Amino acid sequence: MEEKDIEKLLQSVRDGNTTIQDAVLELKKAPFEDMGFARPDIHRGLRQGTSEVIFGQGKTPEQILKISEKLIDNGQKSVLITRMYPEAADFFLANKADDLEFSYDKLSRIGIAGQQIEPGTGIGKIVVATGGTSDIPVAEEAAKTAEILGNKVVRLYDVGVSGIHRLLDNKAMDEIMSANAIIAIAGMEGALASVVGGLADCPVIAVPTSVGYGAAFGGLAALLSMLNSCASGVSVVNIDNGFGAGYLANMINKGFSQHLVD
Structure with a gap:
């Protein structure tokens, strides 16, 4: 939908020929932008409530930069880039506009272009727990995804079942029992999710x-x-999919927080 089409639609609403609900529906149908190598979904935030995220793996540094610029030029405040290699981050820093903010975390391979996140300032609470320290890169992908989407995130790292007293510590239990959603991340036999699900x-x-x-x-x-967990209320995302977990936790937390407001 071009600017003139939006103006025509708004004029129709003003004149009483189109309802606000119908206008919103039309805006949700607004198209992507065709860049040849990519088609950024400019209005995903309007349609789904969350703007487009760039999956950096497999994309060239030039493509990542150009897609990010396109999204920001079209009004997206922050662009989350997952699975971004250090070489792509270096290229981004060297070639971005001077007024474009950018940060990169090597551990999670997360890049953020545009407005930066302020950890601990979001709504509700999402707990991200790992079985071991080796799971932290995936956990940070989940945590940073949830944070940039506007959620408060609490990290409980290295609380796996091989030393379960760490999970049952009073402070850790307080965080678990007061969360709106929990992301349990573990390798090996993956038992952490069942234990947390039972608590x-x-x-x-x-x-x-x-x-x-x-x-x-x-x-x-x-x-x-x-997948075979006997604990109720446990859902599973794909292997190493921290982003998917952070995104889903955001939807749960936002829905729960909105329910409390209503």
């Missing part, structure tokens, strides 16, 4: 990681264990 009164999103020895099969063992 919490909120949805638990299980993330299997590719951490583990040979029979872990790159996260497949943890995935199957989480």
